[in-house]
Amino acid sequence: MKQPLHTIIAEIQKQERKLSAEAPNFIDEAYRMTVYLQELLHNVKEDIIKDGFANKAEEIRFFKQIKPNILGKLIYYNKVYRIETACPAENGHLYQNYFALQLQGLQQEYKEHICNSDFYRYYRSGRTDRDEHYYSLGNINYYDGLNSFVFEIDTKFSTYFDYKVAKIIANELIYNYLTTKLNPEQTPDVLLQNADAKDIFWTQTKNALIELIYALHAADALSHGKLGIRKISTVFQILFRISLTDIHNSFHRMKTRAGSRTLFLDQLKYSLEEYMDREDNG
Template sequence: MFNFKTLAMRHPLNNIVAEIQKQERKLSAETSSFIDEAYKMTVYLQELLCSVKDDVIKEGFSSKDEEIHFFKQVKPNILGKLIYYNKVYRIETACPVDNGNLHQNYFALQLRDLKQEYQEHICNSEFYRYYRSGRTDRDGHYFTLGNINYYDGLNSFVFEIDPKFSTYFDYKVAKIIANELIYNYLTTKLSPEQNPDVLLQQEETKDFFWTQTKNALIELIYALYACDAISHGKIGIRKISMVFQILFRISLNDIHNSFHRMKTRAGSRTLFLDQLKYSLEEYMDREDNL
């Protein structure tokens, strides 16, 4: 087991993010469903957060800058992912059917509720504008212990937090991170035609559509993800999938189950990638003979 304190407090943020991504990759390969993966990630992140909390309360911080970094960057990234996976587990286990109108309406309703929460409680707040602008001038107030101002009329959950391990605003950052992840998850669940944020469905892209099988596209997506070909591996498989689904106007449904079936199919497990290699080499040979 890695040293939580060293990872979370003494090293840059990307170390702890990399450790979480490593666990995500491991569980993605081992679990048979997204429900199982979400549950195991929830347990893992809860244990991680508890371990970090024990170290913080026991050891404290060596400087104010370290304290700000922890509550602005490190803890929210752990807690944000924890909120996300717990929410996904709850959504998936309550989903009525695997496909059809009821399935689509269910996820559309979840997306509507998420957007309503964002509009009512997040986007119009002074803190949200501060955080999104990248400002740092009030970090000492927002991200150090002992500065909770009850005169501001804060949300009631503030009375349940541990003042030794929360500045109140670290939770707000975690919620922003979680909501973005949940939004990306929900948009992949909806078919591209119903996607409320169709970034690429412009007139100039109307002729783009996928002509191979859905499994072939899933195979390609996982290959790009596995070799860190997109954003140095920092973008999750579902976000990559969402972009491809929007671009090609295709719904891939549960890509995890499809991927796990590929791992156990007879013959080559990479049928499409094998065909890609063969087709490209054949094309190169034709070019050489022209």
Template sequence: MKYSINTIVSEIRRKEDKLSLETEHLLEEAYQMIQYLKDLLHSNRELVINEGFANSMDEIDFFRNIKPYILGKLIYYNKVFRIETICPVRRGKMYHKFFLGQLQDLKQEFKEHICGSYFYRYYRSGRSDRDEEYFIRGKINYRDGLNSYVFEIDDQFSTYYDSKAARIVANELLYTYLVSKISPDDTPASLFHDADSIKDIFWTDSKNALIELIYALHAAGVISHGKIGIRKITLVFQILFRVQLGDIHHAFHRMKERSGAKTSFLDSLKFSLEQYMEKGV
């Protein structure tokens, strides 16, 4: 059977988008995504065991790209669920300090267990010369001095290194999540190539107006061909305008309960543009 990373990514993102609209809190969304991804991982395991692969290239693609994406997302949502269940009350110094600590822990884990490894450099550089060693089942080289959990892996559905790739995926997702929880004033400027050039740009309308705009752009799929999630788009706007939007899903649900026009800001943009065009500017 031929597996497609694009199909898997699209399927997961559709589920994320659906849940982001249906659930009011990230905690509930994370829980439901955990259940969904567990089932998806299990169904893929059944397919791999029962149908196998047409050739080694398909096997490499699955264990280098597809399984790490699913497992990485599962690790990410499980961590988010754990964090959200213990985080302090919204906002305030305690809240801020908590997420700074979580971010510091993530950076330390990355430094100790990921970035210094040969595999990380191999994987991130896009090399493929050792793919048959890393992403074909049954080719584990114990002379490399592997971690002890290698003896616990499912050799029918693991290559040892696919789990390492999943950790890289999860780490990057968690970094984005934690940064979005911290005040934009403390967001690393490195997320923009030239932070000084945007320091005089700020949002002057209400936060709800910006959230309305973000959801409209996401729904229209006009940013990165619709291939990135609502949280990443939100993070970019928070950094660009140095504004903390808080729980955007809850705000969006409140918008849906508005009486009268539910897209008041977008309606005002349309009116403003029409007026601008009539002036012939």
């Protein structure tokens, strides 16, 4: 596998940013990321089966780092899609209980199948002395009492333990997703009631704020471009005490509106230059 890990991760992050900007909701984003990652994994598999590995070090690197990062994200987005499509109506006790049960199930799986295993301790410690055993094809040890699905894996494209790493990666992502769902601090509508922030609010139009959000996203101005539209909009909704519920469609209407498509940014530029002139003349 010639493509380095950082390139694979960069490609996945680029697709995540693209879909975060395009997808009308998180369900659609999760579905499209699942399809994208499944296709990416399929293409990588074809390359591996066709060309093999140049040496043992390349084989270990692939099954230890590259494949688990693709498969881990695939497991995560597929799980999120299933959770979101079965979710009760937003807000209320039923909504909170649903996500609490999902989190409880994840924690139970972690206790039963991950945290007490020798491999998990090996992985977490950063050791490398048994890498050849864990991340080489054909080294499956059935005396370890493996899960029964091991009999169905493709032995030309799995060492079994690469799946274990992918599950660890996926479970951490799912945990963060579920805790965010359950944490009211992440909900703009709740923060709108916070008395400490009542003097900070947005006084322009919602379209103006959406225009600014997309401009910052397009310029990679926040977190080196690693934040998607949805995350950026959440930050602004919390900061400025405003609810933005139609960001995607509003942006597409901006792209087709008559005259300037960047009305607010044009006004910002004009206002700043005018302010600078006043400062110079003052």
